Amino acid sequence: MESDSLMFGGTHSIQDAPKGLQFKICIFGGKAVGKTSLCVQYVESHFVESHYPTNVQNEFTKMLKYNNQDYTLEIIDTAGQDETSMINSKCLNGCKGIILCYSVNNRHSFDLIKIIWEKLVDQLENINDIPVIVVANKIDSRDTSECKLDRNSIVKKSEGEQLTKYISNSLMSIKQQRNGNKNGHIDNSNNSPVQHIANLPKVGFIEVSTKLNINVDESILILLKEMEYLAANGPLGDDAKCTVM
Secondary structure: OOOOOOOOOOOOOHHHOOOOEEEEEEEEEEOOOOHHHHHHHHHHOOOOOOOOOOOOEEEEEEEEEEOOEEEEEEEEEEOOEOOOOOOOHHHHOOEEEEEEEEEOOOHHHHHHHHHHHHHHHHHOOOHHHOOEEEEEEOHHHHHOHHHHHOHHHOOOHHHHHHHHHHHHHHHHHHHHHHHOOOOOOOOOOOOOOOEOOOOOOOEEEEEOEOOOOEOHHHHHHHHHHHHHHHHHHOOOOOOOOOOEO
């Protein structure tokens, strides 16, 4: 990675960045799950200890080189969602990648992901063409004394993987409903958290700790790889075989 810059609640936009492939990533999740700390850790390589609620949205920019290609990532840190809040449709314009973030020590934030996902499905006509990753944050909190006393509140890794499969299946159902394609097939024979569905982008899953900087870069890299592939090749063809990576 050669350089990176930060726009935190500023007025600049991705148009100000040097030219190269430009991708817009939107992060969604409940309140206080670590969406902003994920952005700050990825862009500035430090952890934001205090929680400052994101009332509207913050915009971050990261410039990097990957596979000998220059990229500019515009990362939209959206306001924390709840059951009744609306998703700002403007932030979805031009979205090329989606991060669904929850905290492993907050089961309610985990349950919210399905609700947020349904909102996105309702608002995005091209949801089938956008790579998605489910990010389970705050894995460092699993070892705290408070969490050990209340194990039922902790979201297990296997639950996150099941949630990812739910979203994968949802995408296949949406494709069948919108395109009338009855020949789709999902290969769940492997327990890999990254499912590759015929004619659809991948849905990924990863556990991270923004506090300890565990898997933060990797979470964005999963999206970047898929966005890069789609930019070069477009969605998989109708005759593409199903694989699990």
